[in-house]
Each structure stands twice: as structure tokens, then as C-alpha cells.
Amino acid sequence: MRKTINIASFFALATSIVLGAYGCKDSGASGSTAGTTGTTGSNSTAGGETAGSGGTTGSGRKDPAKDGSDIGEPIKIGLVASQNGDLKPWGDDCVKGANMAVDEINAAGGINGKKVLLLTEDSNSDPVAGKNAASKLVTDGCVGILGEVASGITQQMANVAFDAGLPIVAVGATRTDISDIGSNFFRVCYTDDFQGPVMAKFAYDYLSLRNVAIMTDNKQPYSVGLSDSFRKAFEGYGGKIVDEQKYQSKETQFSSYISNMKSKSPDGVFLSGYFTEVGPIVSQMRAAGLNMPVLGGDGWDSAQLQTSGGQAIVGGFFCNHYNNEEKRPEVQKFLADWKAKYSGVPGTTMGALGYDAAKLLCDAIKRAMDKGGKKSKDISAALEDTSDFAGVSGKVTLKGMKGNPAKRALVVKVTANGTTFEKAYEPEELAK
């Protein structure tokens, strides 16, 4: 009997410790798979908690209590980017894009004769470091802040900016609820709420799919939310969701889910998770004899998608902000400038979005100054007033949008060593 007790207590202790270790590393590891879609970091500090805010204005969001910094000379704007850590590839492109935009503006004489100075701080892909970086930029006297590429970090920065009364233009933070923080928050990317309808329309109209199965990563709020918005939109178009299988991050053997799904005979599969699981799922699907089209969200966006998905993932479709192969003149000009400045092409979508964010902020500063504005508050108002700003990644309209632009989204097709542009959807096309 003693032996039994030993085994049982060993077991209890062991499991609790091992599971504890598992739990705490989970938050760290999610960053590596999060890419630009932003589950990185905590979501504990909601913006509404910040005290001392003034009343709400026409924007329908809370206004910061402070008016922010003065527009001086040179005009200082701040950028927080993940120049180290998990998000480095995205952060580096973002810095390059923003620098390119500011250099262009200065080469053309600055804003109303005043030079623009871009101060860059590293967030190390970490929400707390991102928060400190934003505070430093506030102390340095920036009139507005750009960044970040992931939602968790952006949220922390947005709180700092709200307290200081500075406008913040997020680059790649797609989580929908961040914009509730206050009337100083804006972004140049679409939100997660938009990706689902885009892919639903693409599946229904373009691929003529009618009976789609969904695979959801039950552990990632991003995936659960995306699956829901896809389901709603797809059923709205008249399609049918024949099955939903829910797996969990870090699983590796998906054959049981695939067998379940196979018996429902779907004609397409929507995989809303990250590429780390999507790759193995799709290759195991193909091995089980399922050859239907597969689609997903920007959680697929990684250079590792093809290594984890192999030949099977080639031909799959996902939603993205921007693609180097688009033929629009804005994109061609951007690519030519990029090549002249840095050589090559941007490796991630954040090059274009970083560029757009910096251009948008400078454009708003100019509009604010033209109206006689002198403070950060006036820049926020000008940003709120933005309509049809022509960005590389598409037109940005922020007027009456609570900081979330209605923006075009691209559907890209996975090739053996990258992606190719397949179709673009303007927001008007997704009226529902």
C-alpha cells in the first residue's frame, strides 16, 4: 500500500508541476506563432479603465483628458517596432517602411516647411517593453505614435498614448476591440471582423463552394472569432457549414478530426488557425484522400507555411493586407522605391503597412496644421477626419469608423515558395 501512495503522490506532484510549466510557457510561445495577427501579450488592461477622460465627442469614443504635445520643429513622431524577438521579421519591415515614408516627405520639403524626425524604439516583441517604449516616446516630445505589428503590444501602447493625449496609428494590430480604447486610436489595417466575410465571399462567389467545413483552433481567441465571422457571412450568402472540428494548438495528429470531417463530405475547408497547425492538418487531409480547396485567415502568413504544409498547402488561399505581386500603380511605385532604397522586395506585409501608417500620420499633421492646429489633439481630430487616403495597401477612410478603416483585403494563393495575388475585395463589395 505504501508504494501505491508513493506512486499517486509522485503523479500528482509531477503532473501539477509539468502542467504548470506548460501553462506558463504557453503565453510566450503564442507570440512565435502569432505573426502579425496579435495574440501576443495580455489583454488585461482594457482602455476604458483609464481615469480622468473627458467626455465623448462625435467619434463615439472616449477622448483623452490631455491635449498632448506641441507640434514643434522638427516635428517629432515616434515608432515602436519589434526589432528583436519573435516578431522581428515584421518589425524590421515596418521600420524600413516608416523610414522610407518620412525620408520621402523630408525630401519633398517636410510638412509645411518643417522637417519630420522619426524616433524609433524597440519593443522586443514584448507588450511591457512596448509600453515602456511608448512612454519614452511621449517624454521625448513626439506628437504622435506609430505601431505595433501585433495586437497585444499595440494595446499597451494605446493606453500610454491615451493617457498622454497622443494619437496612435497602429500598423498591423487586427484585434477588433483595441479601437475601443479611445478616440486617439487609429489603424491602417483591417480588423479580424473583416477577414471572415472576405473569405466567405471568396469561397462562395469565386470558388463556388456551398458546403464548407470549418476547423477551429479552440485555444486561440483569434481562430474562434474568425471561424464565427466566417460562418455568419458564409451562411448569409446562402452557403452551408456542414461541420466544425475543434482542435487545440500544439496538437500534431489530426487524423481523427479529418476522419470525422470526411464523413460529412464538405466541398471546401476553412482553417482559421495559425500556420503551425494548419500545415500539418492540410498535409494529413491530402494524405487521407481529401482534395477540396482550403482557405484561411492571415494566421497563415508566414515564410514557414510551406515547410509545415509542404506540397499539400500549395493552392490554398488566405486573406492578407498586401501583396508584392499586385499590379496597382501605388504598389509598383512603392516596390521601385523600396528596391532603390533597400534592394529586394519587402519580405512581409508590414513594409507597406508601416509606410502607410507613417504617411497617414504625416498627412494628418499637415491637415491639422493647415487648420491652425498646434497640438496632438488636433492631429487626432484630423486623423478622425481622414477620408480616401491613398495608401499602398489600399484606400483608408477613418471618418466615422471608430478608428477601424474600411479597407480592401486581398486573397492570396499559396505557391511553392511564397504567395501570389489572386483577388482583391473592396469594402463596398462586402456590403452585408
Place this chain on the structure above:
Amino acid sequence: MLHDTLNLVAGLDFSILPQQLVNGLLLGSVYALIALGYTMVYGVLRLINFAHGEVFMLGSYAALFTSWSLGFSPEALAGQDKPSSWINLVLMLVVSMVVCGLIGMAIEFLAYRPMRNQPRIASLITAIGVSLFIQYAGGLFLPQSPPPAISEQVNPYRNEKVTVTLAPPPQDLVVQAKDARAKADQMDKAYEAAKAKGDPTSLESMRQETQAAKNAASNLETQVASKSTGLTVPYGQLGMLLTTLVLMALLWFIVQKTKTGRAMRAVAHDFDSAALMGVNVGRIITITFVIGSALAGAGAMMYATVLRTPLTPFLGVTPGVKAFVAAVLGGIGNIPGAVLGGILMGIVETLVVWLDGVVPGLSGYKDAVAFVVLIAVLLFRPGGLLGSSKVEKV
């Protein structure tokens, strides 16, 4: 009540049950392979080697680096097709096993040997320390962002599978599917050619027709796949199962038929008496660690190559916990028990996912159900399925 139960049963799709059982067996065989390492070490040392999952993780990285040095790194491939052969797979397997064996030996020598005469709890805490140390040291030195995966091209059998048909699909459907696929491929080629030429007028309608043909083909193929009751096992997974069985047989041979094996059993039976009888206990313990870790290495290589999960330094945690539970379920210290426990865990997990068809949301609880089974077994058989208070260990 009875009516509800009948309804539930009626909702189940029994045509996929055989496939699900095979899925469970395949999943369980990897658990079993890792569980063997836990159980062997526990058998001789009464120590739960929590670093075993980390040895598994390092084994998968060893396989990754081997595949890279064989010319299957993303940079070397750059989207190109590269032929592979089974020799590469064997090489990766051997390297993984050797590396893991050495790491197991090092862990034993550096961390556990100094603790051998201390209270058992000291070794246990050391084991947890080693586990965390390897995870976080791995985080500093191993490529993990973005998480790398072993290229599928290293596996020459990736597109082949064994199909056992229990109830064949309608033959005309098979023919239809084949024809539809041929037609779709043809249309796709024509479309791509037209697209390359840049003939915009008819391009969109052509694309729609091609897409329709592709959808028709994949629909027919899905019907063929779902109308036949049978088993599909990709070669890779079959290879995993066979390798596991061969390694288990080899282990059984070593333990039961060789002098070293006899010494291992003697140490497991009674540590001090074995030493008195002239068994070199230190050496036997080292060998046990080497064998157990090498088995984890084999499991890791197959896991990373066949299932192609992207690698992170925390990769070993989940399989480690599962395999540990499997070892306890089967009766820790008992070799056939570890195999039985592993396979049982695999099958239980898979069946929970299967039952998700009638109880939506159940699949989210599959790990919990595995633990419930464990608790149930331990309530009635505290030593595990094949264990007892007086088992013959290892």
C-alpha cells in the same frame, strides 16, 4: 432515457469507426515509445525522469539538423523538388537515437548520479529542474522563430498510402471521379496557358468553369473516400507503427535475453542485492538511460518527420505528459504496461473525437477524458493496468 441513448447511438457514424481505431493505434504507438523511457528509468531507479520529454524535443531537433545537412534545408531547397531515399530517413533515425542516447547519458551522469544517495524527492526535483533548464536553454540556442519544420521532401513515401477496403465504394463513382479529375486537370492546364498568354476577355469565365470542374472532381473524390468503409494509412504512419514494433521487439530481446538485460532486471528487482551479486549498478543505470532516451529519439524523429509538426523548445512537454500518463496507466515500471497504456491513451483520445459527432464540444475534453480513464484505473488497480504492488520491474 433509453430513447435518448438510442438516439445518440444512431447519430454515430460507424463507417469511420475502424479508421478511428487505427488512428488511435498510430497515435498511441508514439506515446508508447516515449512511455517506455519513463517506465524503464522508473523500473531501475524509482525515479521519474521529467527531462524525458525534453530529450524527445532535442531528438526532433537532431532530426531537423540531420535533414538540413542532407540538403533539405529551406535555403537549399528553395522551392525546388529534390529526390530523397529511405537511406536519409534511416540516417535521421539513427542520428536522433544516438544523440538522444548521449544526452540521456549526460543527464544521468551530471544531474542524477550526484543525487543517487539523497532522498528520492531530491532526484525528483532535480529532474524537474533539468527539464526546465533544457527547455529554456533550448530557447536561447535552438532555431524556433518562426518554428522550423522538417521538409516533407525528405520522406520519399509522402504521397503513398495503404488502403484497405472493408466495403468498397460504388465502382461507377470511382470511374466518375477519375474522369472528373482528368478533365479538371486538363482545363486547369488550358486556363493557366491562357492566363500566361494574357487573354482577358474569356479568362474569368474560363476560370469559373475550371473551378467548377475542380470542385466537381474533389466532390466526387470526397464521396469515394467517404462512401467506402475502409482504412487509409499513409506509408509514413505505417512506417512509424512498424518501426515502433521493431524497436519494442528489440527492447524485449535486450531485457529478456541478454546478460545486460538480466542485470537490468536484477537491479530493478533489488538495487542493493544486485550490487552485492557483482552487478555494476552504475553501468546498468547508464545503459537504461541510453536505451530509454534512444527510444524517445526514435519517436521524436518519426513525430517530426511524418507528422511534421513545427519545432519549438517546448515541443516535448505535451507528448511527455501524455507518455508519462500512459506509463502510469499501464503500471509504471512495467514494460508491456507502458505499451498497453500508450495505445489505450491513443485510442481513448481518438474515440472521444469520434464521439464529438453526437456530443458536440466533447473533443475539447479529450485530454481530460484520458485523465479520467487514468483515475478510474488507478482507483481499482492502484498499480496501473499491468502493475501490482509486487510487479517484476523491467
